[in-house]
Amino acid sequence: MSIKYRYELDSWQALLQQLNNLVSSKCKYYFWHLTYLPDSKRDKWGSIDLKLIERYQTNKTPKQRLSIRKKGYARFMYLRWEHIVFIVHTEGQIPAGVEQDKFYDIRKIPINFELSDLVGFQIENLKGKTSIKLNNNTFNTVKEELRMIAKSGDILKMRNTFHKLNGFPSWSGIITQKKVLAEFLTKEAKKHNVNSRNFSYSSLFIRMQRKAVKTWR
Secondary structure (H helix, E strand, C coil): CCCCCCCEECCHHHHHHHHHHHCCCCCCCCEEEEEECCHHHHHHHHHHHHHHHHHHCCCCCHHHHHHHHHCCECCEEEEEECCEEEEEECCCECCCCCCCCCCEECCCCCEEEECCCCCEEEEEEECCEEEEEECHHHHHHHHHHHHHHHHHCCHHHHHHHHHHHHHCCCCHHHHHHHHHHHHHHHHHHHHCCCCCCCCCHHHCCCCCCCCCCCCEC
16 A cells, blocks of 8 residues: 555544545535444554555545546545544446445435544535534533533533533534524523623624644544
């Protein structure tokens, strides 16, 4: 395998960033497969990488990828961050000898994956536009945490808890969710007689800008 071929992401933020690029209408890697490598086989992750890279023939130069596209064949990409593996491919004829796992079309079925026991994301491509947001489990967990914090009436604690959400990258879908959660928290605080002059929607900071991150290890 060429040492120039990179597939291991530098961070989970980089994984989101790269997936967002690949499944967009610009790159068109619409078909996706997700698998989680068992931690008990961590010492074998490298050999699993090599096996899957060989199976899907992802170790190609840009020039080779262009040639593959011109011939009408699907192009495959292999990505991994820690135990999370994604294989994506474009439309086109599947090359002979490629043994496929189950792939889904992101234009029909969104990517939904768990980063950890507490955090998961959903990536969609609707009408050519890509969107990244917290998945339903994570969003509902955060919402319930904010509900419980609001009962305390502790303004500093409510603000600090909400501001932790700014640790998530500011993709437009996540920004929308944070706005919804800010409205929810202020309404819950009002239910518990928190003075709106001291605690309001406008007093909650929502980070709107997102910085590009380093892609590969």
